Amino acid sequence: MAPSYLTRSRLAWASLIMIFLGFSLKFIVAATSLPLWLVPVGYFIALAGAGLLFVGWLMWKARR
Incomplete structure (x- = not known):
């Protein structure tokens, strides 16, 4: 199994923690x-965490 962004x-983990703590x-x-x-x-x-998660995913996809 290939490594994923998460x-x-x-x-990604920091973003998920922000989302969890925000809610x-x-x-x-x-x-x-x-x-x-x-x-x-x-x-x-939580919204900032979601935005950070999305931007990080875009950066991850651009490198792969």
Whole structure:
């Protein structure tokens, strides 16, 4: 099996962690009574992670 972007790239793993943390921030805010304005911040973090994942994949494909 050939190496893929998700198995070989640290950028991909960092992006996936950003997506996970961004979406889980909603539940952290609800559980800890943090300010509600942090929920959209979490969504922005997840969106930035998705964009970074896509750009990293494009760079990976360009090198292969």
